[in-house]
Amino acid sequence: MANPPSRSLMKILFSNFINSLKPRQLKGNFMGEDYLGNKYFEIPANPSLGQRRAQRWFEPSEKEAYNQEVTAEWEAWLRGRRKEAPTEQELMRNLAIMKMKEKNAAELEAKYSKPKDLAELPKNPTGMGSFPQYDEYEIMPGKKKNEK
Numbered sequence: 001m002a003n004p005p006s007r008s009l010m011k012i013l014f015s016n017f018i019n020s021l022k023p024r025q026l027k028g029n030f031m032g033e034d035y036l037g038n039k040y041f042e043i044p045a046n047p048s049l050g051q052r053r054a055q056r057w058f059e060p061s062e063k064e065a066y067n068q069e070v071t072a073e074w075e076a077w078l079r080g081r082r083k084e085a086p087t088e089q090e091l092m093r094n095l096a097i098m099k100m101k102e103k104n105a106a107e108l109e110a111k112y113s114k115p116k117d118l119a120e121l122p123k124n125p126t127g128m129g130s131f132p133q134y135d136e137y138e139i140m141p142g143k144k145k146n147e148k
Contacts, residue, residue, distance in 0.1 A: 019048070028057070031085040034071045035095060037061030040078070040085065053080065 028041030043055040056078050060068040070078070073086035073094065133139065 028055070031056075031077075032074075032088070034074055034091060036069055036071065038068065038070060038074070040074055042085075056080070 025043050025046075028043045031040045031042050033039050038061055039059045041057055041059070043051075045051050045054045058070065058074070058078065062068070071086075071091065071094075073082075073091060076082045077085050
């Protein structure tokens with residue numbers, strides 16, 4: 001029976017030390033830009049250095065603003081839910097759909113909105129009178145509607 005090759009601890013340490021001295025990619029590859037002005041970058045995965053996932057990030061259009069918006073397509077790419085970065089055509093098509101939905105919602109709001117004048121609104125009574133009252137039911141048990 002042949003002996004399996006032994007794993008020398010010194011060999012593993014030396015190879016890891018040599019790999020740590022190799023230059024790493026510090027600046028990311030520009031992947032694209034969205035219509036909000038955010039720029040997206042990526043450093044591809046390098047399994048030989050122990051990087052199993054790509055590093056992805058974005059630079060916001062306004063450096064000091066802390067509540068930045070990111071489009072849904074780019075957010076999915078940043079979180080690793082999609083492999084390929086979104087294309088410009090895909091972003092423009094989804095933006096057009098979003099604008100169309102906003103316009104349709106505004107039209108429906110105008111069509112079905114309630115009257116703005118408070119005089120036109122019916123006043124809702126409060127208390128017991130606000131509940132529906134029917135002639136066939138008693139208001140107080142054992143008494144008719146006219147009796148109190």
